[in-house]
Amino acid sequence: MCNSCLLLDIDSIKMFNFIRNTNLPRKAYAQLAKFWGSRIHVESLYKLFRHILELSNIETTVYDCCINSCCAFTGTDYKTAELCPYCHEPRFDKHCRSRNTFEYIPLTSRIKSMFLNCSLTERMTYRSNFEFNAGCYDDVFSGSHYQHLTSEYVVVDGVRHPHLFFSDSHDIALGILTDCHIHPQLSTSGPSDPSSLPPLLLH
Structure with missing residues (x-):
């Protein structure tokens, strides 16, 4: 696995933890993606949750x-x-x-x-x-x-x-x-x- 892919995985995990630990509203997260998405790794909520689901290897x-x-x-x-x-x-x-x-x-x-x-x-x-x-x-x-x-x-x-x-x-x-x-x-x-x-x- 390339280092850049690994870093993206870590960024997604950190963002997921941030959302869960702070109870960040969907609207606030959308603003993050809108204003700073070009500077930091911010996926859409759908992509983020799908990414975490793939990393967890858990099927519901x-x-x-x-x-x-x-x-x-x-x-x-x-x-x-x-x-x-x-x-x-x-x-x-x-x-x-x-x-x-x-x-x-x-x-x-x-x-x-x-x-x-x-x-x-x-x-x-x-x-x-x-x-x-x-x-x-x-x-x-x-x-x-x-x-x-x-x-x-x-x-x-x-x-x-x-x-x-x-x-x-x-x-x-x-x-x-x-x-x-x-x-x-x-x-x-x-x-x-x-x-x-x-x-x-x-x-």
Whole structure:
């Protein structure tokens, strides 16, 4: 890769961070491009975001979802639904276009990106270096559920594998929390019974 291309990539990353960290309005960014675009590297927002997307090597997946955000239309129960099963709002407008969409970054892409960051990779070794003390509850890794898993063999589709859960230092423990589990008494437009939650978007 030529040095000039690398410098343009770095400029784009710096500009993207500048926009995100300062909440720079689109109109203000357009003025930057208009008045100083010939002196400094300022792309249009569309080109900048496309450039960052290419550099990140992350592909997003777009799902239709309820206009009131009750659920995403995924899985066998919802993929072909034309009405929200909770608030009964129509999925499509009069032009047969989805009224609301959800742009999802697959979990695998996000985890891969974490390992590209040296500092974050170092911090992610916390779990594997955690020293369990049965007489003290220091962290979630002190919990009985996690400790039980560390002595249990991994079983996938009924097939037992030769390794234990979290036996590899690169294994990642994921905790998934939803509003319904955290606040079961809240009254929302979505499902109140956790057992009726739609499929999780994990890829």
